[in-house]
Amino acid sequence: MYYIGIDIGSVGCKGVLFKDQIVDKQLLPTGWNPQKSGEQTLNYLLEANNLKAKDIKGVVATGYGRVSQQFADKTVTEITCHGKGGYYLNNKIRTIIDIGGQDSKVISLNDDGDVIDFVMNDKCAAGTGKFLEMTINSLEEQIDNLDNLIKDDKKAKISSMCAVFAESEIISLLADGVSKSEIAGGIIDSIINRINILLSKITFQEDVLFTGGLAQSEVIKNQLSKKLQTKVFSYSNSQFAGAIGAALISKNKY
Amino acid sequence: MQSIEEIFDALDGELEGHGPIAMKDMVEKEGKNVVGTYCVFTPYEVIRAAAAVPVTLCSTSNDTIDEAEKDLPRNLCPLIKSSYGFAITDKCPYFHFADIIVGETTCDGKKKMYEYLDEVTPVHVMQLPQSSEREADFEFWKNEVVLLKERLEEKFETKITEERLEAEIKIKNEERNTLKEFYELAKLNPSPIYGTEIFKVLNRSNYTFDKEIANERTKAITEEVLAKYNQGEKRISAEAPRILVTGCPMGAATLKVIEAIENNGGSVVCLENCTGLKPNEDTVDQDKNPIDAIAEKYLNTPCSCMSPNDNRVELINRLVEEYQVDGVVDMILQACHTYNVETKRIKDELKESNTPYINIETDYSESDKGQLATRLTAFLEML
Numbered sequence: 001m002y003y004i005g006i007d008i009g010s011v012g013c014k015g016v017l018f019k020d021q022i023v024d025k026q027l028l029p030t031g032w033n034p035q036k037s038g039e040q041t042l043n044y045l046l047e048a049n050n051l052k053a054k055d056i057k058g059v060v061a062t063g064y065g066r067v068s069q070q071f072a073d074k075t076v077t078e079i080t081c082h083g084k085g086g087y088y089l090n091n092k093i094r095t096i097i098d099i100g101g102q103d104s105k106v107i108s109l110n111d112d113g114d115v116i117d118f119v120m121n122d123k124c125a126a127g128t129g130k131f132l133e134m135t136i137n138s139l140e141e142q143i144d145n146l147d148n149l150i151k152d153d154k155k156a157k158i159s160s161m162c163a164v165f166a167e168s169e170i171i172s173l174l175a176d177g178v179s180k181s182e183i184a185g186g187i188i189d190s191i192i193n194r195i196n197i198l199l200s201k202i203t204f205q206e207d208v209l210f211t212g213g214l215a216q217s218e219v220i221k222n223q224l225s226k227k228l229q230t231k232v233f234s235y236s237n238s239q240f241a242g243a244i245g246a247a248l249i250s251k252n253k254y
Numbered sequence: 255m256q257s258i259e260e261i262f263d264a265l266d267g268e269l270e271g272h273g274p275i276a277m278k279d280m281v282e283k284e285g286k287n288v289v290g291t292y293c294v295f296t297p298y299e300v301i302r303a304a305a306a307v308p309v310t311l312c313s314t315s316n317d318t319i320d321e322a323e324k325d326l327p328r329n330l331c332p333l334i335k336s337s338y339g340f341a342i343t344d345k346c347p348y349f350h351f352a353d354i355i356v357g358e359t360t361c362d363g364k365k366k367m368y369e370y371l372d373e374v375t376p377v378h379v380m381q382l383p384q385s386s387e388r389e390a391d392f393e394f395w396k397n398e399v400v401l402l403k404e405r406l407e408e409k410f411e412t413k414i415t416e417e418r419l420e421a422e423i424k425i426k427n428e429e430r431n432t433l434k435e436f437y438e439l440a441k442l443n444p445s446p447i448y449g450t451e452i453f454k455v456l457n458r459s460n461y462t463f464d465k466e467i468a469n470e471r472t473k474a475i476t477e478e479v480l481a482k483y484n485q486g487e488k489r490i491s492a493e494a495p496r497i498l499v500t501g502c503p504m505g506a507a508t509l510k511v512i513e514a515i516e517n518n519g520g521s522v523v524c525l526e527n528c529t530g531l532k533p534n535e536d537t538v539d540q541d542k543n544p545i546d547a548i549a550e551k552y553l554n555t556p557c558s559c560m561s562p563n564d565n566r567v568e569l570i571n572r573l574v575e576e577y578q579v580d581g582v583v584d585m586i587l588q589a590c591h592t593y594n595v596e597t598k599r600i601k602d603e604l605k606e607s608n609t610p611y612i613n614i615e616t617d618y619s620e621s622d623k624g625q626l627a628t629r630l631t632a633f634l635e636m637l
Contacts, residue, residue, distance in 0.1 A: 064624065064628070076635065077628050077631045077632040078628070078632075079628070079632035079635070080632055103625075114636070115635070116610075116636065117610075117636075118632060118636075120628070120629055123615075123622065123625065
């Protein structure tokens with residue numbers, strides 16, 4: 001029997017098809033209609049694997065768009081799903097740092113992989129993917145190109161946590177002739193500082209897993225690792241941690 | 255016999271002696287004087303003994319905040335802004351009838367707001383000591399109670415005698431005990447009542463000015479609910495995590511927090527805050543000199559404006575035990591520094607008893623409903 005986990009984030013909609021292990025995965029932009037992108041992800045996973053709805057024993061939806069998913073048997077928050085998914089990726093993980101499109105969060109796990117504490121930053125763009133998107137755009141660059149853009153360790157000081165004020169700070173830096181690489185380094189530093197504040201509110205334990213869309217960037221991962229003075233794990237499936245967790249919860253329930 | 259649901263639904267209708275209409279009748283037909291209050295530090299019995307009616311003024315809606323922000327800074331507690339907004343827009347029926355307002359210096363924002371409020375309706379500000387521990391604190395506060403007594407005597411041309419105070423202490427204690435019997439129903443496991451219903455019953459009693467009517471109603475509810483529960487009407491799952499809510503005062507706009515917990519599988523069994531059981535747990539000592547007893551009871555209110563505030567920690571620890579609490583939710587209103595700073599202490603203290611804890615910062619807007627639901631649901635999933 002198969003299980004599906006769908007994680008509808010503000011930017012990306014992630015789906016995972018699970019049997020005894022991950023069978024397939026799919027990432028689509030969420031776009032303006034989270035319900036439709038959730039359905040599309042689900043249908044893709046079925047069609048690509050020649051499955052019918054009856055072959056699926058359970059579907060769990062998570063992420064901010066979870067409530068609008070009619071196909072889901074159950075909805076679970078992204079906190080619990082990231083905990084389960086992160087622990088599945090590596091059962092030595094005790095702290096998960098997730099930087100998503102509209103929020104960032106740190107999650108603390110116990111030895112069984114259960115969530116014991118979490119802190120979310122979800123009231124403003126500081127420390128989120130949105131902050132990065134807005135500020136990188138003012139350099140006329142794209143997030144995908146971040147690893148190429150940053151050439152060295154030089155970081156401009158960006159003191160404003162607010163995405164709007166940071167943007168005007170960047171414009172001043174550009175006017176002063178500061179390089180894009182240095183500014184981008186400063187932007188990442190600002191996000192990591194914000195994450196560090198969240199981390200100070202939970203009991204920090206190793207090992208650390210980095211998930212969410214921003215976990216795709218080596219540069220961010222390395223800067224995070226330096227700041228925390230510990231190895232930060234990230235996997236090609238990291239972005240799917242929430243969806244994996246959702247699929248696992250479905251499997252354990254049905 | 256009606257179901258438990260119907261017992262509480264009946265409280266949404268018109269109730270005898272309750273609400274603005276009852277107040278209007280008292281003012282217009284009986285010529286009663288009205289004293290507006292905001293905080294549970296206000297000595298209710300002293301106002302009653304002046305033959306005036308104390309009433310909690312509106313302060314829990316987002317609707318009047320825009321208006322208030324014309325005079326007050328944006329980055330201020332929503333409760334202060336809402337109160338002031340109601341006053342200047344004349345949208346609070348109780349404020350409308352108030353002859354005088356009694357406020358306390360519970361925080362910097364409030365005490366400065368009262369200066370402006372005084373231009374709309376006279377405000378008598380009681381100075382609170384910053385601690386409740388020393389003898390000098392008690393003496394200071396007792397003197398404030400006496401000053402209030404004198405101000406009311408002068409304002410309403412009456413004499414507040416010891417006998418009147420004693421009689422009012424008895425009546426108010428009776429209300430406290432009656433409410434306590436009601437909300438302690440939630441000690442049962444599973445609880446027979448939802449947190450929203452606990453709030454509703456406390457709120458209805460608060461706005462029923464004749465306490466005999468209020469108590470009779472509350473007692474009937476307690477009896478009926480218990481009877482139905484014992485007959486097997488269990489509405490809340492035994493699996494539902496039992497939640498204690500603490501922190502800033504709650505009301506209309508912030509009921510979203512209780513709702514987010516209960517719509518997502520939690521059972522709010524205890525409202526520790528000052529719109530919950532905080533003012534009702536202790537009674538005024540009927541064997542002491544009434545002014546002393548009143549001063550003592552109100553000064554011991556476990557509010558974060560006191561430093562230190564060990565009383566609150568003790569209260570929460572006791573309630574966690576008594577109500578078999580699985581998790582504590584601390585609701586902080588934006589810019590409430592004292593409760594916000596205290597979150598660390600509460601979290602650390604609760605760690606000792608392995609009680610999971612979450613604090614959430616919110617305001618009166620609906621903009622964070624989604625985020626609240628996610629955080630609180632994740633917290634419930636964690637338990």
